[in-house]
Amino acid sequence: MTIIATRPTSGTELQQTRQDLLDQVEQRLDRFTDAERARWRGINPRAAQPIAAIIDMVSRGGKRLRPIFCLSGFLASGGAPESPVVVDAAAALELLQAFALIQDDVIDNSALRRGAPTIHVQQADEHSARGWQGEARRFGEGVAVLAGDLALVYADQLTFDFAPPARRLWNEMRTELIIGQHLDVAVAAEAVVDARLSRWIAVCKSGRYSIQRPLVLGATLAGRLDLADAFEGYGLPLGEAFQLRDDLMDAFGTTATAGKPAGLDFAERKMTLLLALAVERDPRIRDLLGGDDPWDGDLIRSVLEETGVRATVERTIAELVDSAVTSIAAADLDNAWKDEFTRLATLVAYRDR
Template identity: 40%
Template sequence: MTVSGAARGMLRTEVDRSLKTFLDHQRAVGGGPDVVPLFDAAEDFLAGGKRLRPAFCYWGWKAGGGGDDPAVFTAAASLELLQASALVHDDLMDNSDLRRGMPAAHRRFQALHEKEGWNGSAEQFGAGAAVLLGNLLLLWSSEMWRTCGLPAEALAAAQPAHDHMRTELMCGQYLDLLEQAHGENTFESALRVALYKSGRYSVERPLRLGLTLATRGAPPWTDALCSDYGTGVGIAFQLRDDVLGVFGDPSQTGKPAGDDLREGKRTMLIARTLAAAPPEAAAVVRRLLGDPALGAEGVATLRTIIQESGALAACEEMIKQYLHDALEALERAPITTEARTALADLAVAATTRDT
């Protein structure tokens, strides 16, 4: 049994409608024609995405006994603004050129500067505008959450989890930078980054927000569901992201092939490769990883080493095991069949995707 396509489509439609309503309001009260490019960039950036975080929040709400209050879609949609903020800043930190097949925000604003022939450095303008866009999206995510229309007592009950999620995300981004700066990573450190940078804020925290909004408290079973199901799916989600960052099809991922290799991402895939590859092959990985000029031949070389070391197979097995354990935990939760089925479908979608 799976959740119907109509139900998935309804959720996306409602989330998209909430985002459009909010963005239209921001345009109406915005700072005039000169900031239109900022608003246009935000709108274009929000047009894509899988809406996974709002989906986990919504089905957490339903799992907690929440009704058909349309305000929950607005609360859930606010998480897309948080995600967009993180991606804008992430692309700038990684010096990425593309996101979802379009220019990354800093490249977009750099191109605007060059087209208009403005004074100063186009690259610096692009970077500064991207920082501001990311900050704006972060502020908007809080505003949309706060003004979603759910009862004040429900929002107050969920606020600590909401605050913690944003702090955790920023710490995870820093840990990601730190791993690249250190130059060597262990299984433990790679797993920590996977958990803090994406795993918790992509799955566990949205799920917890929905559950807490509905229950206005923390029944013991909600903690178990969030930690056992949410954390497991979240880690598997990030491990899949790491695999796609090396082996993904650019036509599906919207980013150049092997981008994570050029950026020197110290993922579980790389940690396992360095631990298992012969010394000569490990030396090649260390030499090529993080080279911004890495071409197709270098990407192919690293992919071969990763595969031959057994690291890719090991990460695939980890994803499978985390998903298996999460689904077992889901079966133990005292929730409706509809919510259980939806959360099972979301877990599979999050960990077997190709984008």
């Protein structure tokens, strides 16, 4: 495949081109899910229930981080803006995110997502309100799990036109996401204290999937496999910084700001890097691991501050951002795109929601 290099553009121009594609992604998601809902509703209204749940999750907005990085990787690599395959790829990433969030909320027993009741809570409430048979909680979680599975199926359908290199990358990304989620649950259940493993899980379940893989997928769809290393050097550290910021917001943020319950990692005994470091530095946190009582969030927050763990993680984030920016500065990209990726790194690592 011959790649025709695009002329360097200003930051405003490339952002507008990407926004135009993002608008197409939203339209693609709407058309696809609306058609599926109408199709299954025609058979029986109940059959459309999981699709309505997917639409609910996707329509709540969100950062659209993965589509943004996929489109950025594609455009920065000289991909043609009129290519339909990259729109499908970005839409697929958002459906993959819906799959992950819907099922993650069940796993974490979370009541809120993006400022609204989670899918399994909505479904359980409807079960109770209508007086249906069986246990409302199990019904709600069952519908949510199936809706998540269906979102994954739909994501795969939108990747039908991927060439083999993009297909291999897509498959690896899906596998990493699920294995990372499993390890997150397993390490919490076993109370494994291993800061190195905690960092690896953060990269596996979130870092690669949020930034590096979408970037490389975009470059791969544009035929620029040679940019994979540069995007990995940028995307891996930035993806870890993204997850560490998420951990800090969970520990010190508010439900109103995050749009989901604050302190959920503590409630679910998640062994994040924050907690792993706190265990190493303070015996009071080690003592929490062996008991059955709910973790004292106020105590943990105090320890994270007093022992310098919060400051350590903030320094780690800054170092990761520096590494990402240094890597992208050396990449074979137009200067306008280098500047844009530097801007995105700051937004991702220092966001407040």
